[in-house]
Amino acid sequence: DSGVTQTPKHLITATGQRVTLRCSPRSGDLSVYWYQQSLDQGLQFLIHYYNGEERAKGNILERFSAQQFPDLHSELNLSSLELGDSALYFCASRSSHSTEAFFGQGTRLTVV
Amino acid sequence: GQNIDQPTEMTATEGAIVQINCTYQTSGFNGLFWYQQHAGEAPTFLSYNVLDGLEEKGRFSSFLSRSKGYSYLLLKELQMKDSASYLCAVRSGMDSSYKLIFGSGTRLLVRP
Numbered sequence: 001d002s003g004v005t006q007t008p009k010h011l012i013t014a015t016g017q018r019v020t021l022r023c024s025p026r027s028g029d030l031s032v033y034w035y036q037q038s039l040d041q042g043l044q045f046l047i048h049y050y051n052g053e054e055r056a057k058g059n060i061l062e063r064f065s066a067q068q069f070p071d072l073h074s075e076l077n078l079s080s081l082e083l084g085d086s087a088l089y090f091c092a093s094r095s096s097h098s099t100e101a102f103f104g105q106g107t108r109l110t111v112v
Numbered sequence: 113g114q115n116i117d118q119p120t121e122m123t124a125t126e127g128a129i130v131q132i133n134c135t136y137q138t139s140g141f142n143g144l145f146w147y148q149q150h151a152g153e154a155p156t157f158l159s160y161n162v163l164d165g166l167e168e169k170g171r172f173s174s175f176l177s178r179s180k181g182y183s184y185l186l187l188k189e190l191q192m193k194d195s196a197s198y199l200c201a202v203r204s205g206m207d208s209s210y211k212l213i214f215g216s217g218t219r220l221l222v223r224p
Contacts, residue, residue: 002154002156035214041216045212048211058213092212100157101212102157105153
């Protein structure tokens, strides 16, 4: 158990809908990273938050947005969903004193 | 921009040694990670190199040459459970702006 919790584990929704994925980082970790992993693909970096502020953006679509709250949990919002958005979405957290990022178990999103 | 290349697939025999290569081109390089990922699961940390040379950790070793933009992961005494994807990831940025970009991963199949 990495200490990073993601909910829900699985999500099935229809095209055009909006979903919110949640991530609770390890206790005290200020950094949260979101990644998308499509079938048999590598991890695509989406966005990084540090202590509530956006610090880096990757190839994140305009339909996607994220935020990190004062209690440090983060949410990834995906809207106007398309079939191609079906993927595993991972969250990772890291402390300021550590080089290593710890990953949650992911949310498997299926868009039908 | 950032570019990370790894072989897509490799096959090796139980008990043997396998070397998985990773080449990268990136700005602001600040270290290289190797993660292991079993299908549908979270990536787990294997190693981190920031200086040139070899880091050994049990059956796994990782090597870095910053001048060549090259790293490898060496797995010794292969076991069936080592069948997984191995992800090379480059860290760029510092401290709170640290970003971790992954290659597409190398799928390793260990045969009896």
